[in-house]
Structure formats: structure tokens, C-alpha cells
Amino acid sequence: MPRLLAALLTVTAAAVLAVGAALGIVALLEATPDQPNTPLVTYETAGRER
Secondary structure, three states, rough: HHHHHHHHHHHHHHHHHHHHHHHHHHHHHHHHOOOOOOOOOOOOOOOOOO
């Protein structure tokens, strides 16, 4: 019986740690600022010839 209790506690602790890590990762990803949407390359528009 003590082994079963130890296994149950280990599984429960692992599940709690996994959920905590997942929530922490999500919180970190939401905390990062959005990157500006500026193009790296721009092309100058010259006057059109007809």
C-alpha cells in the first residue's frame, strides 16, 4: 500500500508541475510585445512611362 500511495503522489505532483509549466510558458508568450509589421525591403516607385 505505501508504494501505491507513493506512486499516486508522484503522478499527482508530476501533473501539477506539468500544468504549472504550461501555464507559465503561456504567460511568458503573452507577455512579449508584438513585433512591428514593417517590411525589411521597400521599393521606390518611380514615375510610370507610357
